[in-house]
Amino acid sequence: MLQAISLSKNYGSYQALNQLNLTVNPGEVYCLLGQNGAGKTTTINLFLGFIEPSAGKILIDNEEISASDDQRRKHLAYIPEVVMLYGNLSAIENLDYFSKLAGFDYSEAELMKFLSNCGLQEAAHHKHLAGFSKGMRQKVGIAIAVAKNAKIILMDEPTSGLDPKATAEFTELVKKLASEGKSILMATHDIFNAVSLGTHIGIMKQGELIHTLLASEISASDLQELYLQTI
Numbered sequence: 001m002l003q004a005i006s007l008s009k010n011y012g013s014y015q016a017l018n019q020l021n022l023t024v025n026p027g028e029v030y031c032l033l034g035q036n037g038a039g040k041t042t043t044i045n046l047f048l049g050f051i052e053p054s055a056g057k058i059l060i061d062n063e064e065i066s067a068s069d070d071q072r073r074k075h076l077a078y079i080p081e082v083v084m085l086y087g088n089l090s091a092i093e094n095l096d097y098f099s100k101l102a103g104f105d106y107s108e109a110e111l112m113k114f115l116s117n118c119g120l121q122e123a124a125h126h127k128h129l130a131g132f133s134k135g136m137r138q139k140v141g142i143a144i145a146v147a148k149n150a151k152i153i154l155m156d157e158p159t160s161g162l163d164p165k166a167t168a169e170f171t172e173l174v175k176k177l178a179s180e181g182k183s184i185l186m187a188t189h190d191i192f193n194a195v196s197l198g199t200h201i202g203i204m205k206q207g208e209l210i211h212t213l214l215a216s217e218i219s220a221s222d223l224q225e226l227y228l229q230t231i
């Protein structure tokens, strides 16, 4: 479980995040919506420990963690908008490398299983990443998150630039990860995707979470209307 309690971040006198309270339980997919500059990436960067909060707390499984805490690295995985991997290594070699960094030494069969479970076709397992599409890179990125056994996955604009088929595959994969008990937090601009794959939706404006909704209780068109009224 991932929690923010009254989490705030100031840059000088500018308040990028103001008293954020948010919980992502195992099995939940929390989608953060908001205009450019609303504070979504700031929130993710605080959870990741890339930046220090000005006030407030971050908890993982009810335990407060500090920015330097190693526990954070163990439990969290991050899928950025563009998954950065080694272009001159194959999918298997990338997965093996990052798994070993996280302390896991898997057999080739195990590595291939992670990649297949994340939707990467076997024919691509031994190919260099340099030739991969954005969707394929993302599958390898997610396989790395799964292989390191992270219970919390943070994603920043994961569907931007994906074609409809890759977006649909991504949606199915995220639902599967949630059903396996991962806590997933995602910053997105994609209202329709938030409704179809999210369990919870938060709308941010100027560093504040101003609406929290259950995805099951709102249609995409109602969410779009609310969003447009909000911003």
Ligand SMILES: Nc1ncnc2c1ncn2[C@@H]1O[C@H](COP(=O)(O)OP(=O)(O)OP(=O)(O)O)[C@@H](O)[C@H]1O
Pocket (backbone or CB within 6 Å): 011, 014, 016, 034, 035, 036, 037, 038, 039, 040, 041, 042, 043, 187
């Ligand atoms: N290092 C920094 N110094 C000063 N201001 C910053 C810094 N990082 C972010 N900000 C400001 O904080 C605010 C929130 O930015 P943030 O990147 O979290 O927004 P966002 O919701 O992720 O936007 P986008 O959809 O464009 O990614 C913005 O006004 C941004 O300019």
